[in-house]
Amino acid sequence: TRSIDLAVVAGDGIGTEVVEQGLAVLEAAVAGSDVKVTTTEFDLGARRWHATGETLTDADLESVRRHDAILLGAIGDPSVPSGVLERGLLLKLRFSLDHYVNLRPAKLYDGVTSPLAAPGDVDFVVVREGTEGPYVGNGGALRIGTPHEIATEVSVNTAFGVERVVRDAFARAQARPRKHLTLVHKHNVLVHAGHLWRRTVEAVNAEFPDVTTDYLHVDAATIFLTTNPSRFDVIVTDNLFGDILTDQAAAITGGIGLAASANINPDRTAPSMFEPVHGSAPDIAGQGKADPTATVLSVSLLLEHLGLTDESKRVEAAVAADLAERSSLPPGGRVRTTAEVGRELAARVAG
Amino acid sequence: TRSIDLAVVAGDGIGTEVVEQGLAVLEAAVAGSDVKVTTTEFDLGARRWHATGETLTDADLESVRRHDAILLGAIGDPSVPSGVLERGLLLKLRFSLDHYVNLRPAKLYDGVTSPLAAPGDVDFVVVREGTEGPYVGNGGALRIGTPHEIATEVSVNTAFGVERVVRDAFARAQARPRKHLTLVHKHNVLVHAGHLWRRTVEAVNAEFPDVTTDYLHVDAATIFLTTNPSRFDVIVTDNLFGDILTDQAAAITGGIGLAASANINPDRTAPSMFEPVHGSAPDIAGQGKADPTATVLSVSLLLEHLGLTDESKRVEAAVAADLAERSSLPPGGRVRTTAEVGRELAARVAG
Ligand SMILES: CC(C)[C@H](C(=O)O)[C@@H](O)C(=O)O
Ligand SMILES: CC(C)[C@H](C(=O)O)[C@@H](O)C(=O)O
Numbered sequence: 070t071r072s073i074d075l076a077v078v079a080g081d082g083i084g085t086e087v088v089e090q091g092l093a094v095l096e097a098a099v100a101g102s103d104v105k106v107t108t109t110e111f112d113l114g115a116r117r118w119h120a121t122g123e124t125l126t127d128a129d130l131e132s133v134r135r136h137d138a139i140l141l142g143a144i145g146d147p148s149v150p151s152g153v154l155e156r157g158l159l160l161k162l163r164f165s166l167d168h169y170v171n172l173r174p175a176k177l178y179d180g181v182t183s184p185l186a187a188p189g190d191v192d193f194v195v196v197r198e199g200t201e202g203p204y205v206g207n208g209g210a211l212r213i214g215t216p217h218e219i220a221t222e223v224s225v226n227t228a229f230g231v232e233r234v235v236r237d238a239f240a241r242a243q244a245r246p247r248k249h250l251t252l253v254h255k256h257n258v259l260v261h262a263g264h265l266w267r268r269t270v271e272a273v274n275a276e277f278p279d280v281t282t283d284y285l286h287v288d289a290a291t292i293f294l295t296t297n298p299s300r301f302d303v304i305v306t307d308n309l310f311g312d313i314l315t316d317q318a319a320a321i322t323g324g325i326g327l328a329a330s331a332n333i334n335p336d337r338t339a340p341s342m343f344e345p346v347h348g349s350a351p352d353i354a355g356q357g358k359a360d361p362t363a364t365v366l367s368v369s370l371l372l373e374h375l376g377l378t379d380e381s382k383r384v385e386a387a388v389a390a391d392l393a394e395r396s397s398l399p400p401g402g403r404v405r406t407t408a409e410v411g412r413e414l415a416a417r418v419a420g
Numbered sequence: 421t422r423s424i425d426l427a428v429v430a431g432d433g434i435g436t437e438v439v440e441q442g443l444a445v446l447e448a449a450v451a452g453s454d455v456k457v458t459t460t461e462f463d464l465g466a467r468r469w470h471a472t473g474e475t476l477t478d479a480d481l482e483s484v485r486r487h488d489a490i491l492l493g494a495i496g497d498p499s500v501p502s503g504v505l506e507r508g509l510l511l512k513l514r515f516s517l518d519h520y521v522n523l524r525p526a527k528l529y530d531g532v533t534s535p536l537a538a539p540g541d542v543d544f545v546v547v548r549e550g551t552e553g554p555y556v557g558n559g560g561a562l563r564i565g566t567p568h569e570i571a572t573e574v575s576v577n578t579a580f581g582v583e584r585v586v587r588d589a590f591a592r593a594q595a596r597p598r599k600h601l602t603l604v605h606k607h608n609v610l611v612h613a614g615h616l617w618r619r620t621v622e623a624v625n626a627e628f629p630d631v632t633t634d635y636l637h638v639d640a641a642t643i644f645l646t647t648n649p650s651r652f653d654v655i656v657t658d659n660l661f662g663d664i665l666t667d668q669a670a671a672i673t674g675g676i677g678l679a680a681s682a683n684i685n686p687d688r689t690a691p692s693m694f695e696p697v698h699g700s701a702p703d704i705a706g707q708g709k710a711d712p713t714a715t716v717l718s719v720s721l722l723l724e725h726l727g728l729t730d731e732s733k734r735v736e737a738a739v740a741a742d743l744a745e746r747s748s749l750p751p752g753g754r755v756r757t758t759a760e761v762g763r764e765l766a767a768r769v770a771g
Pocket of ligand 2: 257258288496506507510511699
């Protein structure tokens with residue numbers, strides 16, 4: 070038997086509800102195989118911070134590190150000052166565990182209605198850099214609260230950091246039928262960072278000669294995501310542009326209720342982390358209204374990362390079948406609860 | 421007679437073609453009134469740079485300054501290294517002339533097809549800060565071209581700079597029926613800059629108590645621009661987020677062929693600049709294919725800025741009528757040239 074030690078960070082808001090269903094589907098996916106999943110729950114997020122003032126201690130981090138992977142629900146609550154949990158917990162996990170590939174697939178599944186009138190065949194992945202850019206926390210403020218306040222935010226980009234994520238993106242593009250990579254940046258304005266990204270894509274392309282590339286400024290990318298999203302195959306971009314584009318990508322493919330993500334450490338020096346793109350949605354928390362599909366698709370990415378390819382495919386197929394069936398239900402019909410969706414997905418996975 | 425001294429920077433690519441039509445419509449708008457427009461053409465852009473190595477000299481800038489307003493076509497050409505003309509000419513104009521309000525209306529005119537299936541009634545303006553943020557050119561690179569390269573980009577935000585643009589945005593919101601202002605930023609990650617923006621909006625709100633406000637992270641804003649753009653009235657945001665959101669806003673309201681912008685110096689210490697949001701589009705330059713509508717709508721903003729409100733409204737009405745009529749033409753019919761569209765708009769304005 071192979072044992073998978075999973076760190077579970079349910080977190081805030083709807084995090085608990087969706088993670089519960091994600092775990093149920095994960096169980097169903099490995100049931101009957103020689104894979105055994107053991108979970109350790111981590112009490113992290115708003116509750117813990119209110120109780121102890123802690124976000125993620127060194128001890129937490131060391132303990133998380135000893136797992137094979139992390140399943141995360143959602144982080145963030147209006148009762149906590151903005152940035153405290155995002156920077157002190159979510160981004161601290163991504164940065165400390167060197168999740169330099171923030172992978173976000175955007176696929177318009179059959180039966181899902183896009184808000185675009187003519188979306189076409191949308192199936193691309195965004196490889197968002199996860200450990201650099203404007204997310205490094207390298208800014209500050211002077212004379213806060215006075216008319217002379219100045220606040221800065223520094224985007225840090227290194228050849229080391231850009232090259233490794235660009236190489237990962239090329240490898241992903243090469244493994245896909247279309248073999249196309251689009252770099253998104255803003256090199257006509259952010260000339261230093263932008264030119265580093267551009268030169269890196271050109272250089273690494275030599276190692277992947279069968280991958281075609283193009284370039285879009287981030288503003289133009291939002292246009293194409295609206296008018297012709299099927300043009301994209303793999304997008305590689307920095308941490309902030311990736312944040313923006315992946316929410317837009319989620320919107321055109323049916324909403325963040327369906328958008329999965331993987332924070333990957335490709336060198337496997339620390340566990341990778343799998344999380345739905347949606348946040349904690351405090352307005353609907355605890356009501357069984359959240360759609361666990363994004364978490365379940367994140368579980369599919371988790372299984373793939375752990376080499377359980379068949380199980381991963383079965384989970385994705387279950388979601389695809391469920392989404393296709395949703396569209397055939399009469400409109401205005403009964404809305405399923407979080408647990409019901411989870412149960413039905415688990416049943417499909419169990420076959 | 422009132423004389424308007426207009427600096428004309430046709431620039432690169434389709435810039436020349438669309439500016440010619442913009443000027444024709446401007447002439448038509450003031451014809452028969454006591455307003456006389458005189459124009460000075462500035463040879464700026466790719467041609468000048470290739471010939472002289474100059475982008476915008478001190479002498480150019482001093483000369484531009486002596487005008488009442490600037491009409492700009494487009495800047496940028498693939499033959500010039502990325503950033504040279506953008507930073508050295510376009511952004512230099514915006515920064516030197518203190519265009520701190522970069523105003524970009526997003527309106528879905530009757531007869532225009534949105535790529536969104538159910539766009540609703542879209543009519544908002546983005547007040548994009550124009551003189552700070554990641555656009556300040558405050559970055560650099562070390563060990564360029566080596567594996568140890570590090571490139572930084574610094575976003576600079578000051579209380580002075582944020583407050584003046586936020587106040588302008590509140591005033592614009594107050595003058596509109598819905599009186600609603602949305603701040604877009606990313607204060608959960610860019611905590612220093614984000615909190616400055618947030619505190620400033622809260623503080624300035626006291627001067628405009630009848631304006632309601634809300635806040636969206638930039639990633640969430642791209643979702644709402646896709647799923648519910650009619651929720652927006654006035655958006656205020658920083659230079660880079662504004663760049664991104666206004667291209668998306670243009671896309672959902674019929675494309676950048678229709679998107680106008682005004683780079684405004686509200687203190688009138690220097691001329692404001694009016695330009696279509698689209699770029700130089702070198703692929704279609706010189707072929708009479710460019711749609712001059714965005715430039716003509718920019719002329720409408722120019723007239724409004726100069727206090728010629730009736731003329732401004734007539735120009736916008738002409739565009740609205742033209743767009744409404746386009747939709748009633750049989751599909752696949754003859755496509756009008758740049759000059760034909762300009763001529764018909766001028767004729768409508770002349771009445
Ligand atoms: C919550 C926030 C810090 C986070 C991010 O900006 O990365 C989120 O928007 C995401 O995309 O995962
Ligand atoms: C050409 C470029 C420098 C410019 C910008 O980024 O501001 C353009 O995209 C715009 O929006 O006017």
